[in-house]
Amino acid sequence: MSSVQIKRVETKKDLKAFIECHYDLYEGNQYDAPNLYSDELKTLSKDKNAAFDFCEAEYFLALKEGKVVGRVAGIINNRANEKWGTKDVRFGWIDFIDDIEVSKALLKAVEDYGKEKGMDSIVGPLGFTDMDPEGMLTWGFDQLGTMATSYNYDYYPKHMEKLGGWEKDNDYVEYRLDVPETAPEKYTKIAEMVEKRYNLHARKLTKKDIFEGGYGKKLFDLINVTYSHLYGFSELSERQIDQYVKMYFPLADLDLITVVEDGNKDNQLVGLAITIPSLTRALQKCHRGRLFPFGWWHLLRAIKFHKTEVVDLLLIGVLPEYRSKGANSLVFADLIPRYVKYGFKWGETHVEMETNESVQSQWGPLDPTMHKKRRCYRKAIG
Numbered sequence: 001m002s003s004v005q006i007k008r009v010e011t012k013k014d015l016k017a018f019i020e021c022h023y024d025l026y027e028g029n030q031y032d033a034p035n036l037y038s039d040e041l042k043t044l045s046k047d048k049n050a051a052f053d054f055c056e057a058e059y060f061l062a063l064k065e066g067k068v069v070g071r072v073a074g075i076i077n078n079r080a081n082e083k084w085g086t087k088d089v090r091f092g093w094i095d096f097i098d099d100i101e102v103s104k105a106l107l108k109a110v111e112d113y114g115k116e117k118g119m120d121s122i123v124g125p126l127g128f129t130d131m132d133p134e135g136m137l138t139w140g141f142d143q144l145g146t147m148a149t150s151y152n153y154d155y156y157p158k159h160m161e162k163l164g165g166w167e168k169d170n171d172y173v174e175y176r177l178d179v180p181e182t183a184p185e186k187y188t189k190i191a192e193m194v195e196k197r198y199n200l201h202a203r204k205l206t207k208k209d210i211f212e213g214g215y216g217k218k219l220f221d222l223i224n225v226t227y228s229h230l231y232g233f234s235e236l237s238e239r240q241i242d243q244y245v246k247m248y249f250p251l252a253d254l255d256l257i258t259v260v261e262d263g264n265k266d267n268q269l270v271g272l273a274i275t276i277p278s279l280t281r282a283l284q285k286c287h288r289g290r291l292f293p294f295g296w297w298h299l300l301r302a303i304k305f306h307k308t309e310v311v312d313l314l315l316i317g318v319l320p321e322y323r324s325k326g327a328n329s330l331v332f333a334d335l336i337p338r339y340v341k342y343g344f345k346w347g348e349t350h351v352e353m354e355t356n357e358s359v360q361s362q363w364g365p366l367d368p369t370m371h372k373k374r375r376c377y378r379k380a381i382g
Contacts, residue, residue: 009059037289050239070096089114091124135374184365216245226317278310
């Protein structure tokens with residue numbers, strides 16, 4: 001008989017323990033980018049996260065001898081299931097000690113939850129939407145994590161193999177990119193050509209553009225279109241977009257955000273790149289995800305004073321009909337000189353599907369090195 005007890009999160013105290021579990025397991029880890037406690041609380045609170053307009057979720061804790069030794073979220077994204085014709089329950093926010101009985105019990109809890117809800121498969125790690133971390137790290141455990149992804153120990157995928165029944169559903173890759181001294185000629189020449197031939201141009205946004213001119217919403221509307229074909233994607237709702245605009249842009253360095261517009265179509269937004277200074281080292285200095293007493297200072301130094309050598313390429317998207325026209329070259333020709341000015345040495349891509357060759361081909365002039373891999377697993381319920 002297993003000595004692992006599974007407890008469903010039902011109270012504020014339980015939810016606090018759920019969030020604190022990650023800090024306990026990864027305290028002092030040099031690669032993990034721990035989320036802010038306040039951000040985790042907002043994301044996981046059913047009355048605060050707009051994703052609950054179309055998602056359902058339950059959270060579970062694993063206890064052994066009265067001590068929390070693991071956690072997992074069971075999530076049903078009804079919008080994604082409808083879009084892709086699936087009946088999937090997702091598992092996410094999964095953490096556990098190196099004990100196969102713990103990982104087994106946690107995943108069984110999500111499987112049972114999915115079965116209760118009429119689902120026929122369990123898949124993950126995935127969050128509520130693509131704006132949450134995706135995939136379990138399977139390679140690159142000695143590489144620095146990012147705010148937009150989750151780090152895990154190397155025994156996690158070993159447990160998935162030992163448990164049996166789990167199959168690869170999707171693999172992601174991540175690249176490290178060198179920041180050159182000047183924008184590569186391949187980008188600048190193509191940028192000049194597309195400006196003249198197609199009347200496309202790069203534009204920098206102001207806070208007024210974003211909060212009063214409607215560009216905040218336009219950016220996420222573009223993401224809904226450009227990311228619509230990607231694995232597991234579900235369209236962001238109006239309420240989600242409003243939340244993300246209010247969450248991300250007040251402190252954003254707009255010098256690191258570039259949009260592409262079509263001058264032949266009343267400056268229609270056709271491409272974007274949202275990049276940020278890496279916050280990983282700053283987040284590691286926020287004690288257990290707290291901004292106080294000194295965490296806020298470390299984040300401010302990274303965001304406003306660029307006290308980091310790494311830039312994270314958070315979101316890059318171009319409308320399908322503009323990709324072959326070289327619209328992305330306008331983005332890189334604009335951003336690379338700014339990276340040089342800020343002293344960034346290398347960039348970190350967000351997760352990319354391993355089969356997405358069109359995205360990976362654009363990194364060529366930046367001496368890309370694939371340095372991480374992630375996997376989403378699938379298993380039939382019952």
